[in-house]
Amino acid sequence: MDVKTDDAALVDRVAALVDAARAAGADAADAVAVRGRSTSVSVRLGKVEASESSESDDVSLRVFVGKRIASVSATAASDPRVLAERAVAMARVSPEDPFQGLADPALLAKSVRDLDLFDPTVVSADRLREDALAAEAAALAVAGVTNSGGSGASAGVGGMVLATSDGFLGRYMASRFSRSASVIAGEGTGMERDYDYSSRQHFADLDDAAAIGRSAGERAVRRLKPRKARTGPVDVIFDPRVARGIAGHLAGAINGASVARKTSFLRDMMGRQVASAAITVVDEPGRIRGQASRPFDGEGIEGRKLTMVDRGVLGHWFLSTSAARELGLQTNGRGSRSGSSVTPTSTNLSIEPGETTPEAMIAGLKSGFYVTEVFGQGVNMITGEYSRGASGFWIEDGTLTYPVSEVTIASNLKDMFLRMVPAGDLDRNYGTAAPTLLIEGMTLAGD
Numbered sequence: 001m002d003v004k005t006d007d008a009a010l011v012d013r014v015a016a017l018v019d020a021a022r023a024a025g026a027d028a029a030d031a032v033a034v035r036g037r038s039t040s041v042s043v044r045l046g047k048v049e050a051s052e053s054s055e056s057d058d059v060s061l062r063v064f065v066g067k068r069i070a071s072v073s074a075t076a077a078s079d080p081r082v083l084a085e086r087a088v089a090m091a092r093v094s095p096e097d098p099f100q101g102l103a104d105p106a107l108l109a110k111s112v113r114d115l116d117l118f119d120p121t122v123v124s125a126d127r128l129r130e131d132a133l134a135a136e137a138a139a140l141a142v143a144g145v146t147n148s149g150g151s152g153a154s155a156g157v158g159g160m161v162l163a164t165s166d167g168f169l170g171r172y173m174a175s176r177f178s179r180s181a182s183v184i185a186g187e188g189t190g191m192e193r194d195y196d197y198s199s200r201q202h203f204a205d206l207d208d209a210a211a212i213g214r215s216a217g218e219r220a221v222r223r224l225k226p227r228k229a230r231t232g233p234v235d236v237i238f239d240p241r242v243a244r245g246i247a248g249h250l251a252g253a254i255n256g257a258s259v260a261r262k263t264s265f266l267r268d269m270m271g272r273q274v275a276s277a278a279i280t281v282v283d284e285p286g287r288i289r290g291q292a293s294r295p296f297d298g299e300g301i302e303g304r305k306l307t308m309v310d311r312g313v314l315g316h317w318f319l320s321t322s323a324a325r326e327l328g329l330q331t332n333g334r335g336s337r338s339g340s341s342v343t344p345t346s347t348n349l350s351i352e353p354g355e356t357t358p359e360a361m362i363a364g365l366k367s368g369f370y371v372t373e374v375f376g377q378g379v380n381m382i383t384g385e386y387s388r389g390a391s392g393f394w395i396e397d398g399t400l401t402y403p404v405s406e407v408t409i410a411s412n413l414k415d416m417f418l419r420m421v422p423a424g425d426l427d428r429n430y431g432t433a434a435p436t437l438l439i440e441g442m443t444l445a446g447d
Helices: 008-023 080-092 125-140 209-222 240-253 256-260 321-326 358-363 413-418
Strands: 028-044 047-065 068-075 145-164 169-185 192-200 232-238 281-283 306-310 335-338 341-344 349-351 367-375 385-396 399-412 420-422 437-445
Touching: 008 028, 008 047, 008 080, 008 145, 008 169, 028 125, 047 080, 047 125, 068 080, 125 145, 125 169, 125 209, 145 209, 169 209, 192 209, 232 240, 232 358, 240 349, 240 367, 240 413, 256 321, 256 341, 321 341, 358 399, 367 399, 385 413, 399 413, 413 420, 413 437
Parallel strands: 232 367
Antiparallel strands: 028 047, 028 145, 047 068, 145 169, 169 192, 232 437, 281 306, 281 349, 335 341, 367 385, 385 399, 399 437, 420 437
């Protein structure tokens, strides 16, 4: 994976694309090159099922002719002149969009910070295989585990080079390593499945393979012999795995593009209370070794750390240049490049920790539902209606008692945010992070 110093050709390529676009008649342009390298090994029942390696260098070009925009994507080996001429010809027949354009040059990053995102460690396919086998073996050794759903390990690197006709040129590389295990416990119709994984920017930061396997096995066994719970109101505690999804719903609701399209249930709530006073939400693109860190966004802007929600009060939207212009605001450096388009996204988003422990939170409930998994697509981001299939454990007299499955939990995200209480167990090793969350007064549909 020694590719950090091998990106000079990509720098030359994006610069050539921008020059070709201007020569073809574009008033402005930007170009991005994206590099990807990855190797992965998956195993099942002690045998390798797949060993894969991939490499790609792709480019995309956006051109602006007046208020008209067009974009093209191709491999890095494509002729810049041909791509530029095609893009400009497309732009000339495109409808005008008053909100599109390059970012204000005054906002562009003046330098590219080193966020320690790249680990040059070379991990061989043999080492990946050994790690995957070790995770699976540890999972299968847990009493009650009866089969394997597979285990895997991977190593990869990705990077981006961005050039604009306003003179910005920036690049960065980021590595990613992972290990995972999935197993089945029980027999016949009583089988239950669970998993665990670890993903980090630096190889040495990964969780131990055997520990991941044991955790996956123990999680699966704990789910055996589930029951249904009675229909009615219920206080719900969301395990951090599921709480991260709740944080993701909040991030989606304060996305500037959704607000501009009027497809967010929080679109009229800027400066108002959208969550309980216990909730503070932070987004930090410049976190060292952050899973979603970036020294500049998809338009060349270095986003600063923002408190999106401060003690329940909404303070910011996630904004790219076009979304900001549509809302009459200024971008805050949250533009994310996806092929040729730029849309606002969160970076290292976290619901900040509270003061209580998860154990104390559970102990404080006479009865309730500790949710470890949700499924289904029952979230309406326009109205906030929330209805998901769920499984987990029933809480009785402050103790986790028996496993629960085949139930549905429902409420409205507006109400859920206002009744949300965070525990203090935040793990920031995720692009979207959240601690254990308590939400009172949801509705459970079961027996």
